[in-house]
Amino acid sequence: MIRETARAKINLDLHVLGRRPDGRHDLDSITVFTALGDDMTFEPAADYRLQIDGPFAPSLSPGAENLVTRAALALAASVSRAPAVRIGLLKHLPVASGIGGGSADAAATLRGLQALWGVEAPALHDLAQGLGADVPVCLSQRPARMEGAGERLTPIAAPSLPIVLANPGLGVATGRVFAARRPAEGGPRPQATPPPDDAAGFVRWLQAGRNDLAAPAIRLAPAIADVLTEIQELPGCALARMSGSGATCFGLFPTPRAASAAAMRLATRHPEWWVQATRTLAE
Numbered sequence: 001m002i003r004e005t006a007r008a009k010i011n012l013d014l015h016v017l018g019r020r021p022d023g024r025h026d027l028d029s030i031t032v033f034t035a036l037g038d039d040m041t042f043e044p045a046a047d048y049r050l051q052i053d054g055p056f057a058p059s060l061s062p063g064a065e066n067l068v069t070r071a072a073l074a075l076a077a078s079v080s081r082a083p084a085v086r087i088g089l090l091k092h093l094p095v096a097s098g099i100g101g102g103s104a105d106a107a108a109t110l111r112g113l114q115a116l117w118g119v120e121a122p123a124l125h126d127l128a129q130g131l132g133a134d135v136p137v138c139l140s141q142r143p144a145r146m147e148g149a150g151e152r153l154t155p156i157a158a159p160s161l162p163i164v165l166a167n168p169g170l171g172v173a174t175g176r177v178f179a180a181r182r183p184a185e186g187g188p189r190p191q192a193t194p195p196p197d198d199a200a201g202f203v204r205w206l207q208a209g210r211n212d213l214a215a216p217a218i219r220l221a222p223a224i225a226d227v228l229t230e231i232q233e234l235p236g237c238a239l240a241r242m243s244g245s246g247a248t249c250f251g252l253f254p255t256p257r258a259a260s261a262a263a264m265r266l267a268t269r270h271p272e273w274w275v276q277a278t279r280t281l282a283e
């Protein structure tokens with residue numbers, strides 16, 4: 001049996017440069033992954049089966065539209081095999097929440113099936129891109145600067161950072177958030193130099209940046225503004241920001257202990273929110 005962790009993707013910043021002729025948007029985003037993710041297993045079987053369990057299983061159907069199934073069928077076709085596999089998905093990450101759970105599951109499926117079948121898909125990066133803008137960066141799950149519509153990736157050195165994730169139980173559709181963005185909400189990143197690799201310097205560098213999708217997401221789901229304010233006010237929080245197109249927001253903390261205490265305080269105040277303390281991975 002092959003096991004994979006489909007890690008949460010965090011956009012530590014997200015600058016929207018503008019809309020392209022194809023309707024998609026050019027981005028410039030520092031993207032990292034957390035220790036926390038969905039757990040996946042891959043075993044040989046007579047035919048294709050996807051079994052979804054875990055806290056967010058009820059938000060998902062195992063049908064043809066599931067990104068795991070789409071990735072499995074696309075990979076099987078590209079290496080001319082029958083998709084004879086039983087896939088287990090333990091869904092820990094909230095769905096449609098800006099932390100790329102579906103994209104991470106799709107990328108983990110590509111990695112898991114390549115390992116199970118002992119194959120290497122030709123043009124894996126293109127196959128990943130066809131499944132979604134965030135799938136290529138989720139293939140390596142390493143810190144990267146993501147440009148274009150997600151297809152241009154430059155690995156970066158990033159420290160491991162204690163982080164708190166919070167979602168008020170809202171799913172916001174990525175396409176709707178991009179559509180709600182006003183032209184003035186965007187532009188190039190302000191920093192002229194690359195990020196320093198020590199934690200304090202890295203966080204200071206991030207503070208100068210933005211998430212250009214936060215304002216349109218808040219217009220669609222005003223509760224996101226409350227989540228950001230509450231995270232910002234937690235003791236030790238160095239930066240509070242929304243990830244991706246929301247609604248999940250994060251706070252960065254100086255130590256794992258400060259992050260755990262902050263998560264506990266937030267979860268006690270809002271038992272209905274999804275709140276997790278974890279860390280971003282340096283590689």
Ligand SMILES: C[C@@](CO)(OP(=O)(O)O)[C@H](O)COP(=O)(O)OP(=O)(O)OC[C@H]1O[C@@H](n2ccc(N)nc2=O)[C@H](O)[C@@H]1O
Pocket residue numbers: 011014023024025026027029097098099100103131132133134135148149150174175176178243244245246
């Ligand atoms: C915004 C980001 C930032 O990492 O994250 P999420 O909020 O989804 O986590 C991603 O670019 C999202 O990637 P992903 O979720 O794979 O998006 P896709 O399924 O490819 O696109 C969904 C819809 O969002 C819009 N879209 C997406 C990406 C992009 N660069 N420009 C866009 O305009 C398009 O309307 C598209 O139809």
Ligand SMILES: Nc1ncnc2c1ncn2[C@@H]1O[C@H](COP(=O)(O)OP(=O)(O)O)[C@@H](O)[C@H]1O
Pocket residue numbers: 060065066067068094095096097098099100101102103104105106172174244245246
């Ligand atoms: N395995 C999956 N996990 C999560 N979402 C999935 C999956 N398969 C399909 N989806 C769909 O993909 C969309 C994006 O989900 P997700 O990647 O979790 O969020 P986001 O793009 O906001 O980071 C959702 O509309 C969801 O219904």
